[in-house]
Each structure stands twice: as C-alpha cells, then as structure tokens.
Amino acid sequence: MRLRALLETDALGLRLLGGEDELDRTVRGVMTTDLRDPSRYLSGGELVLTGLAWRRDASDSEPFVRILAGAGVAGLAAGEAELGDIPADLVEACVQHRLPLFAVNETVAFATITEHVVRQVSGERAGDLAAVVDRHRRLMTSGPAGGGPEVVLDLLTSDLDLRAWVLSPTGRQIAGAGAPLPAPLGAALAGHHLAATRTGRRGPYRAAVAGSTYSLFPIRNAGRGAAPAARDVRESVLSDWLLAVEADASDWPAARLDLLQGVTQLIAVERDRRDAARTVRRRLAQEVLELVQAGAAPAEIAARLRVAAPVLLPGLGVAPQWQVVVARVDWTAAGTAGGAGVPGDIAGGPVAQALLEEILVDPAVSGPDSADRIAVAHTGEEAIALVPLPAVPAPLPETVDGPTDNAAAPDTAEAPAAQDPALHADALLAAVREPLSAGLADDGRLTLGVSAAVHSAEGLRGALEEARHARRVAAARPGRVCAAGHHELASHVLLLPFVPDDVRRAFTARLLDPLRDYDRRHRAELIETLEAFLDCDGSWTRCAARLHLHVNTLRYRVGRIEQLTGRDLSRLEDKLDFFLALRMS
Secondary structure: OEHHHHHOOHHHOEEEEEOHHHOOOEOOEEEEOOOOOOHHHOOOOEEEEEOOOOOOOHHHHHHHHHHHHHHOOOEEEEEOOOOOOOOHHHHHHHHHOOOOEEEEOOOOOHHHHHHHHHHHHHHHHHHHHHHHHHHHHHHHHHOHHHOOHHHHHHHHHHHHOOOEEEEOOOOOEEEEOOOOOOHHHHHHHHHHHHHHHHOOOOOOEEEEEOOEEEEEEEEOOOOOOOOOOOOOHHHOOOOOEEEEEOOOHHHOOHHHHHHHHHHHHHHHHHHHHHHHHHHHHHHHHHHHHHHHHOOOOHHHHHHHHHHHHHHHOOOOOOOOEEEEEEEEEEEOOOOOOOOOOOHHHOOHHHHHHHHHHHHOOOOOOOOOOOOOOOEEEEEOOEEEEEEEEOOOOOOOOEEOOEEOOHHHHHHHHOOHHHOOOOOOHHHHHHOOHHHHHHHHOOOEEEEEEEOOOEOOHHHHHHHHHHHHHHHHHHHOOOOOEEEEEHHHHHOHHHOHHHOOHHHHHHHHHHHHHHHHHHHHHHOOOHHHHHHHHHHOOOOHHHHHHHHOOOHHHHHHHHHHHHHHHOOOOOOHHHHHHHHHHHHHO
8 A cells, every 4th residue: 555545544643744755655564663773673665653762862863764764664653642742853854864754643543553554455465466366377377478487476576575486395496586595495395395295284384494484385286165186195295386485374364365375276387387398208208118128129219219319408419328217106104194095005106207307307407497308207116217418528539648739638627528417316315305205204215226327229228227226225225215326236335235134233243242342341442443444444554643543552452353353354354344344333
C-alpha cells in the first residue's frame, strides 16, 4: 500500500507534518520502536511507529531520523501521548532527510495502525500476486513464453518480499531470485526437506539453518486440493524438487499458503518439461546398454555411440571417451507412514535413475537444463549412466633430450588439456552425501561404482562389468551412501570388504590386541609406531624423524612389537600381515 492511503483512513487519526512529496512511497510492513538505534530490526519499507521515549533532548532527533532514512523506511509516525505536540527538532530532521512524518492522535492505539497496515499489505500483495501467478501459469502451460521459474520467483521477491529458491533433492540450485544460495546451505535445506518428507508430515516444513528460518514446500504436480497419491513416499523422495522460502510460514493465513502451493504447481510444469527433455538421452543410453549386454558386435555399438555423441556433446569435433557409472538404491525396511509395506513393492530402477541423473550434474552449473550431457538407463534394480568425456589430446612428442620444442614446454605443462576429465567416485558423492543420507533415513542405501574411461566400443562391456563390480565393493562397506572406483579393483581394498566379520576380528585381535593392551598399560604408543614404520617402508631414519624419536628409541619400540607378537618386521610376510590387520581394524 502507499503512504497516501494512510491519510485517507480517518480511523487511523494521522496528521501529516512533513514529506508531502514522498507520499507515493510503498509501505511493506510496520514496526513499533522506542530504541535509539533500531537499525538491526529494519529491512526497508516499514512505517515506523514511535512514542518518542528515545528522545531526551533536541540533539537526539537528527541521529534517530538519519538511522531510519539510511535503513530505507517508508515513513515515521510519532505519538502525541508522551510529549503532546511533536517536537520541532524532529520535524526539521525529517525534512532534512526527506522522511515523511505523521502525528498520531493520542486517542489512537499503535495496535490499531499496525493491524490496519498488515491487513492491507497482506491482502493487496496476495491478491495482486495471485492474479500474476495465474496469468503466468497459463503462459507456461501453453509454451515457453512464460520465462521459466525465475520469473515467478522474482514476483515473490518484488510483491511479497520473499526470497525463494528452487532446489533439487540434493540442494543444487535450479532457479532463484537475486543472490545464489550458497551450496552448503542448499544441501542443508535439502537434508531437512528429505528428512521431513520421510516422516510422512505434510509440507511446508520449517527449517532453521545458519541463523535464518526457511519454509520448504514440496514441488509435486498433483493439482490444487488433490489428495496425495496412494504410493510409497520412497518412490519419489529422492527425485522431487523443493521450493525454499526464507520465511516462517507456520503463522501464514490460508490465502498465502494457497498462493505458494500454486507457485509450486507452476514450477512443476518446468519440472515436467525437464523430464521430457531427458527422454531422448535416456533412450540413447538404453539402446547402447541393450547392445552391450546382448554381446553385439563392436561396430554396431560404435554406430550407436556416433549417434549419441552429438546429442550428449554438441559441437565436439573429436570422438569422446566414455565412462560407465552404476548405481543402486536398496530399501531394507517397510518405510514410513504412507509406505507400501515391503521393499519389493518399490521399483528401484527408476528411483536410482533419477538419483544418478542428479548426482552426475556438475555442482557448479545451475539451471534445469544443466543435465543435458547425461544419459542414464535402468535395467532391473540398477541405473546405468553412459558418461561422455572429451578426449584428452596426446602430449607433444619428446626426443631423447626432451620436448621437441623447448620454448613451448612451459605453456604445454600448463595447458588445460592436461587436466583429467574423468569422474572419480568419492568426488561424485562429496556434495550430496549429507542430504541423501537424510532421505535414505534408516532403511535405505545408495551404492555407486565408477569404471575407468574407455576409448572405443570394444571397451564398454568391460567398463560396465568394472562399474558393477566396483558398486559391489561399495555395497560391502558401512554407511548409507557409498561409492567405489575402478582403481580400487586392483588393490587389496577389493578383498578386504569380503572378509567375513568373524575372520576379520580374529585376525586383527591376534596381531594387534597384544600391542593395544601394552599401550593401555604403559602408554607406549606401539600401534602408532607400527603404522608409521610401515608407512615409511621400514626406513628407520624416516620413521624416527616422523615420530620425533631417536633411532635407538625406535629400534626399542619395534623390538617390543616383535616380542609381543612373535613376528619379525624385517620379513615381508609379517609386514604385510600387520598392514592388513591395521586396515581391517
């Protein structure tokens, strides 16, 4: 509402004392204060009500008004009950800072003014925005002319003073108005949303993060007022978008809540479009996967890859490398309220497919179309991604004496082509582990395996088996979200997860328990010494330097280890046994 409208309401008892040229200012809220410096509570656009208790003498008026003007308030209304007439020094200060000043009759309570302003502001904004949102919905559902979710988020900011962001299930920003949401904050909000959804509560969900309160609205295209679908929440919890609003919606009127639900349905249109755009890429991945699993000739697979490459890497002039990523989501319990009952009722393939498409998006890229280079198929309970990588140019040829062009060597060393474009298992899950763990709760697990890069169709079958085997290695580890890469398949790491627990405990106890008991009694740090000695490849000098010990002290400790365990640390076999025991403990 405008300041001018306040003067037109006789029941408010306001009298204008200055600032007639500023009466078209917009009032976005109201605040009552008698603090000398209320700046920390002001965000701009308020009508400030004051009883003048902050004023001790004339010198106090100008600093107070300067603070209000600097905060961008719409106007100041001073009560006459305390001092009678409004002091001239306050009038002069408001003129100096171009701040409209009103006198409030002593018979009118500040609560009356506050209630009137809040009712008018909320009603007008909600009504105006509802009309705009309805118009925008028609635009978006009829074609792309609506401008996407950013337009309606801008309306929330400009018309309702609400900062809002559309987030993926892992907290990646898909759309937002104004400053981007920091990635850690987005992940934290997504975690709150997933955890609340798993409990079966109805949205919006309230989340307090980093000193601010947010309301989280699920984005589901179910239609206004429609009953929730009779399906297990676990089928969609890891793929639904959410609308995060920086506000506490717990005390909002029904009209505003309904408006925000309409906004989520509007954004759901964009989500449907995004899913439709992925259809081609999913089909390409499915065709290649079927050929690979059927043992088709490499030439036939290569032909399908040549079709896929322009779609997944538009404009790329050279044949890419390929990596295969396999993911699986397993449920081990009956789920929450609204669940279907048993894990077998949940189709794991589509859930893993949507989740893998999200995980493979570059976290530095925002927007609903940032997944346009990802092709994910699903077969049975697995999701399988075919990920193209730009081919890395070969290094310059070298002669016996070094590079053929010594002058160009420094530039070559720093060329971007030297960077490894391949996916790494741990890096894929680093940014999404926290929110996904919340969505998986105590009955779900995500395991993921990544193959090495291959350069031709002949290598795809091996890459698929490699990724599947890496996923099984990840599945043998503890934790809700686990991944393993191809490099672990050529290491002892591959074997350790498959050692039975009782064998593992017996092996480590036989070798390490005597050392732990001795350390507990004498504080001798034999375990730490053993780890350092093996890590230094048995070098006395390097190990002593690392532990800040004299070599003789180190020799004494190693001798004690050998005495307690009956092993000889100069023998390779005993070193290997200690190494494995430490890794399994």
